[in-house]
Amino acid sequence: MPLFSPPEQARFWIAVASAEHVRIGRARGFMQVCHGKHGPLARISPGDGLVYYSPVEQFGANAKYRCFTALGLVREGSPFQVDMGGGFTPFRREVDWLPIRETPIAPLLECLAFSAGKRNWGYALRFGLCEFPRGDFETLRQRMVVSFPHEGRTEEVPRESAR
Numbered sequence: 001m002p003l004f005s006p007p008e009q010a011r012f013w014i015a016v017a018s019a020e021h022v023r024i025g026r027a028r029g030f031m032q033v034c035h036g037k038h039g040p041l042a043r044i045s046p047g048d049g050l051v052y053y054s055p056v057e058q059f060g061a062n063a064k065y066r067c068f069t070a071l072g073l074v075r076e077g078s079p080f081q082v083d084m085g086g087g088f089t090p091f092r093r094e095v096d097w098l099p100i101r102e103t104p105i106a107p108l109l110e111c112l113a114f115s116a117g118k119r120n121w122g123y124a125l126r127f128g129l130c131e132f133p134r135g136d137f138e139t140l141r142q143r144m145v146v147s148f149p150h151e152g153r154t155e156e157v158p159r160e161s162a163r
């Protein structure tokens with residue numbers, strides 16, 4: 001399945017996590033939401049599009065980051081559990097992440113159907129995972145993606161400060 005072409009029946013999701021946690025998932029090819037709960041991941045299907053929004057850079061920090069920090073398509077397979085030690089065994093899904101620029105949300109709020117004209121747009125994100133329109137995914141893909149994989153290589157792009 002090409003990374004840039006979600007299937008017609010695909011659904012599209014915004015997940016919420018700190019930028020530092022998203023970067024770990026991007027580097028290792030997985031997603032994890034809602035502190036590792038299985039239920040939200042079970043709603044997602046292979047081929048679905050996924051975008052991460054990071055309100056903060058570090059988990060537990062107060063400093064605002066407010067950027068989209070990952071974009072990709074969910075791989076074939078089901079949620080799987082990992083043992084991180086100390087009794088923490090979160091569920092994850094594998095994702096093919098596209099090479100992106102972390103992108104501030106503020107300039108895009110009026111361009112995205114899920115937020116345009118909505119003063120309290122962040123309310124929908126409070127549960128950590130919500131569905132959003134294909135058109136919003138495509139808008140974000142156009143704004144965020146720096147290159148498409150080509151012959152097994154991707155262009156590395158330094159992370160830009162979004163502050």
